[in-house]
Amino acid sequence: MNDSKNTRSRILDVAEELFSEQGIDRVSIRDITAAAEVNLGAINYHFGSKEDLIAAVFERRIVPVNAARLVALQTVRESTRKQPRVEDILAAFIRPTVECSGGKARGERAFSKLFGRCLSEPSPEVEAMLKRQFEPLVEQLESALMMALPKLSRSDIFWRLKFTFGALHHWHLTRDKFLPAGLDPGDVEEQIQKLIAFTAAGFQAA
C-alpha cells in the first residue's frame, strides 16, 4: 500500500466531500488537509495548486460518468434501427450519474452533491472544464434526440435538454434538502424513474 497514494486519494476524497457540502470557494486547503490529516503542503506537492486539485476532484467523477453515458447512448442507438425511445435516451443520460457513485452511504451523497454543484460553480476554470467534458456528450445527445423526436426543431431540442440538465442537477444538489415533514422520499431508483418520466414527457410535449 503506497503511502503517497494514500495521501493523494485521501485528499481527493475529503476534498470531494467538503466541496460537495460547502462549495469550492468556502473550503480552504487548510480545511482539506486538516480533515484528511495530512500536512498543509501535501496539496501543493501532489496537485500543484488548489485549482489543479479542483480539476482533479471533478474530473475523477465526470470523466467516467460521461464515458458511461456515451456507451449507454451508443447501445440505445444500436439496439433500435429506426427511432430510439426518448425514455431510453434520457435514461442513458441520467442513470450513469447515480450508478457511477460506487458505494452507497455518504460517499454517494457526496458525489451527488458534487455533481449537482459542478454546473453552478462560478469558477471560470470549472466552467471551461465542463464545456470540454460535456461537448461531445451533448452533441451525441442532441443527435439521438433528433432521431427520436424528428418533429422537434433544433432549438426545441436544445432548450428542453437544458431544462433536463437543470432538473437533474438540481435534484442531485438538493435531494436531501427541503424535504417536507411526513413525506416518504422513497429510494433513489424511484426518484430516478420519476425524473426520467418527467423529462421524457417534457420532451414529448406538443
Added chain:
Amino acid sequence: MNDSKNTRSRILDVAEELFSEQGIDRVSIRDITAAAEVNLGAINYHFGSKEDLIAAVFERRIVPVNAARLVALQTVRESTRKQPRVEDILAAFIRPTVECSGGKARGERAFSKLFGRCLSEPSPEVEAMLKRQFEPLVEQLESALMMALPKLSRSDIFWRLKFTFGALHHWHLTRDKFLPAGLDPGDVEEQIQKLIAFTAAGFQAA
C-alpha cells in the same frame, strides 16, 4: 436627491451584478465599493456587514417576485371554480421571475443570474433565507397542483415541483451560456413558453 440613498442603492445594484456574474464568495466588498465608486466603509455603514448586504440584495428581488407569484396563483384559483390548468399554475410560478426584473438590457440579465444563483449558493445564511421566503409559496403551489392533478400523489407533486425548480433556475443561470453557434436563441417570451410547455407536460406524465 438624497445622497445616502444614492450610495445605498448604487451598492445594491453593483452587488447584484457582481454576485450574479461571479457568485457571492468570489466578490469582495472591495470589489463592490470600487465598482460602485463609494468608500470602502460604506457597506458596513449602510448594511452592517457583508452578510446583511447579501440578504438585502437577494430579498430586494425575491420578496416582490414571490409576492407576485402568490397573487398570480390566487388569481388562477379564483378564476377556475373546479380544476385550474397546470399551465396556468406553472405560468404563475415562472412568469414573475422574468417580469419583475423591471428594465431590460443588462439589468435583466443580472437579476436572472442572481435568481438562478440563489438556489445553488452554498451559504447557510442564504439557504435559511430561501427556506423562509419560499415556504408559503411552495405550500400554495403544491395545493394548487394537487387540485389540478388529483391523480398525482403528494410525493409525485413534490418531486415534479423540484424538477421544475431546477429547470427554471438552471435556465436563469445559464441562459446566455453554452449556446451552440448558429442557433437562434429566440426571445425571452419564446423561452418561457418552452419552459412552461416542458414542465406542464412533465407534470401531466402518466
Added chain:
DNA sequence: GAATCATTCATACGTTCGTTTGAATTGGTT
C-alpha cells in the same frame, strides 16, 4: 452662525488565504 446629526473618507487591525521553502523522514536499491 453655531450646533447637531448623518454620511463619507483614509487608514489600520487582526485573520485567513494559497503558496513556498528547506530541513526531516521514509522506503527501496545497491
Added chain:
DNA sequence: AACCAATTCAAACGAACGTATGAATGATTC
C-alpha cells in the same frame, strides 16, 4: 551501511479578506 529519490513536515511569506476607528465633510435645525 550508504545512498537516493520520494514524501512529509514545521514554519514562514505576501496578499487579500471583513471589519473597526476616528477624523473630515455635508446637510439640517435651532
